[in-house]
Amino acid sequence: MKYTYNSYHGGGTHQAKLPYAGAKHLVVAGALCANADCDAGESPEKVLTVAGVKGTFAREHDSVSCEVGCLACGKTIGEVIAKGSTIFGLEEDAAVAQRCRVY
Ligand SMILES: [Zn+2]
Numbered sequence: 001m002k003y004t005y006n007s008y009h010g011g012g013t014h015q016a017k018l019p020y021a022g023a024k025h026l027v028v029a030g031a032l033c034a035n036a037d038c039d040a041g042e043s044p045e046k047v048l049t050v051a052g053v054k055g056t057f058a059r060e061h062d063s064v065s066c067e068v069g070c071l072a073c074g075k076t077i078g079e080v081i082a083k084g085s086t087i088f089g090l091e092e093d094a095a096v097a098q099r100c101r102v103y
Contacts, residue, residue: 001017001018001083001084002028002083002084003015003017003080003081003084004016004018004071004080004081004083005028005031005049005050005068005076005079005080006070006078006079006081006086007031007034007076007077007078008034008076008077008078009077009078010032010036011031011032011034011077011078012022012026012053014028014029014030014031015028015029015048016050017029019049024051025049025051025071025079026049026051026068027047027048027049028041028048028049028050029047029048029073030048031048032048032070033048033070033073033075033077034070034075034077034078035070035073035075035077037073038070038072038073038075038100040071040072040073047074048070048072049066049070049071049072050068050069050070050071050078050080051069051071051074051075052066052069052080053064053066053067053068053069053085054066056079060102062083062084063081063082063084064081064082065079065080065081065082066079067079068080068093099100
């Protein structure tokens with residue numbers, strides 16, 4: 001799966017990565033949190049981490065997307081689109097859906 005993060009607040013588009021297999025959140029390297037009071041993403045030690053906001057999961061033919069919130073401050077700051085082959089089939093799809101519902 002390939003994860004793309006789109007900021008809702010002019011922060012652009014960034015690649016997002018699973019920090020480890022089965023993680024419930026994604027790491028967005030090089031992006032800042034859209035909340036001015038939040039320091040997530042300002043240094044390599046404080047990378048922006050996001051997780052899906054409940055109830056915003058959507059699906060297209062080859063991708064799934066959901067609104068995401070910053071784990072540091074809890075604000076909804078953008079969306080993540082997960083796109084890729086279905087080599088892992090329904091199990092991987094279900095994992096993505098779960099990730100999008102956890103927050
Ligand atoms: Zn934040």
